[in-house]
Amino acid sequence: MSPGPRDIEESEPDYRFTLANERTFLAWIRTALGLLAGGVAVHQLVAPFEVAGARTAIALGCVFLAVILGGGAYFRWRSVQDAIRRDEPLPRSLLIPILSIGTGVIAALASAAVVLS
Template sequence: MTEVDQRDATHPVEHEPDYRFTLANERTFLAWIRTTLGLLAGGVAVHQLIAPFHVAGARTVIAVGCVALAAVLATGAYFHWRTVQQAMRRDQPLPSPTLVPLLAASVGLIAVIAAISVLIG
């Protein structure tokens, strides 16, 4: 392998992708940020506005779950956006969406905790 081949293997050739794909990637990132803001607002609202449940700490668990999920999603959304952008620039396959199952499972768990808290109290 020549020096040029080795350099190409470690630094793939990049090109500017079609602007429509770049903008679509940005819109997807912004949708994740909107979801994050909704979870953050929901967590604060649960903690500040909802009357305490009969289950001790349930309100805090739901609020902290929402806020923690918001922090994880905001961070994950940035890294996913960056990874997709790099893949498009290098003509590589797009990465699998790890945020989607994480969000679904986490919101499902928070919903179950909330439902149990409401049913018990």
């Protein structure tokens, strides 16, 4: 019979690992807040491009990516904390490729808007 979720032995981890996990969570949140601020700044402060909707697309891309990172940060923190408590290998993160691809898409949109203006 395979162990259920309650049968897995957990222990209190070294506080340094817990604090490092928390710092990583806060770094993801800071990144999300930066993207959110960038999206608002693009929408409010950047002059409209000649390409209709480019400014809105860039701003929404930043805001959308911020929402994904902000939500994903919690689930990442939780899964790492559980792995630490169970003395298991750390789970892989989808946040890194999402951030990389999302930033690349936003940069490509911004570059295209500048070149076409």
